[in-house]
Amino acid sequence: MALLGAIEGGGTKFVLAVCDEDMKIVDRQSIPTEDGEKTLDAVIAYFDQFEDIKAVGIAMFGPIDINPESKTYGRVLDTPKRGWSGYDFMGRMKAWRDIPYYWTTDVNGAAWAEYKTGAVKENQSMVYLTIGTGVGAGIINRGHFLAGYGHPEAGHIMIQKHPKDDYQGHCPFHQDHCLEGLASGPAMAERWDMTAKELPDDHIAWEIEADYLAQAAVDFTVILRPDKIIFGGGVPHRENLLPMVRKAFADKFRNYLATPDFEDYIVPVSTGDNAGIIGCFYLAQAKLAEEE
């Protein structure tokens, strides 16, 4: 039976999975993230169990080199994460089995799952913004991942500080000047001495959080003109957040340009917790089709 593989590489755990031709998950396992070499030992031991894997989609925490023309394509770039800087991820996989691999970022993997299974049409544009331990974005422009000199790291756009916020910020690079520094889960936890999950619905934290996410939505709208902005990650699990983001977006954007109805424009994820591996399966399938 022909199988496809998925590797969702996160900072704390790797999720490995295999599906059949109908995209049905056959097996799934989570392993702790260690250094590059040890983690890949475990990845390969896992996939060794399956004879007939035709292609693998890999959605890996960044920064990674995704430029096929670069000499370091397929490697992990400089990262504070121990044992990963420069690690030749794709080289190791290719040495294991020389099959097609789709290599992209973790947020792109999840974005692709939304793109294929959510309410986005072929050839439309989409931003998938995840707000969890970090803030990241997968951007799809008319069916293709946006990328240039490298992949986007759109969690670090500049943000206007809310007048009621005197937090010093959580980004090691940009302190309280960027979205990740002001709006990530750890930023909320440090600012309020309570995790995002614990903060009550009527806490001012949510007004401030919605303000920041709405600013991001304005920037994405005027630069990218997406058909949808999808909010993923742990923090948007809070159900009252997106309605507040829509309202703050309306206040800031002032109907400056045509957009889809806000209810269809600023939306939660639809794929849920398996998004990363589902995206990888679709990307593996696409890569396979392309090479055949």
Add this chain to the structure above:
Amino acid sequence: MALLGAIEGGGTKFVLAVCDEDMKIVDRQSIPTEDGEKTLDAVIAYFDQFEDIKAVGIAMFGPIDINPESKTYGRVLDTPKRGWSGYDFMGRMKAWRDIPYYWTTDVNGAAWAEYKTGAVKENQSMVYLTIGTGVGAGIINRGHFLAGYGHPEAGHIMIQKHPKDDYQGHCPFHQDHCLEGLASGPAMAERWDMTAKELPDDHIAWEIEADYLAQAAVDFTVILRPDKIIFGGGVPHRENLLPMVRKAFADKFRNYLATPDFEDYIVPVSTGDNAGIIGCFYLAQAKLAEEE
């Protein structure tokens, strides 16, 4: 002799031009912008002089409908500019002569000239930011104009106000919250009671202006990862501005991601005042090649 036409449609004037097969300008004329119908009468009277025009590139002030699948493709969208809302620009041109037309925004036209003649390689990504009466951006992602639900209007990204700036802002939609509201020529003139052109080099205006443009450069960098950010329009004629933008960019960005050397990354236009029509000629040529 085969000719190509160019229409650069601006808010105060239209520049019309014709070039030969070697992209040599054969004729060029400027006409004042009136309402849609009257302006197009003059446009057509101009091109009627030339028998052998094979294709025309049109770079038009926005908002315009550039989505080929839309029912209003080729029209001007809602605009405060009198006699233009809903005007069927492309319909009028097609009725005149049914030849290939490339239809895009004014900033995209100028961006394309930079892309074809400046130091940007095929398949690279680029942002062309113009700071004049308005602020606008033409964005080229790996050889294609970025567009989605509509074309970008990236002059309206959200900006952090400089601590020494108490100006109330010039954008009718976003006041002092967006780049155009804080950094356009008219914003500078109103804030300082002096035009940008008149402001002395050592005026604090330039420190503040550089701060805002550097924030824009950070946002473009993390979202788009361009190979170049090109600054056009009247305000960057000031020669000490871009070095200040590079410095402010370094302070804000903190080397968070790899970029080209700042000297090659944050750069002035190279095409000069004919950029708009040169871009149109190249776009006309591309459209012609595509249809043949």
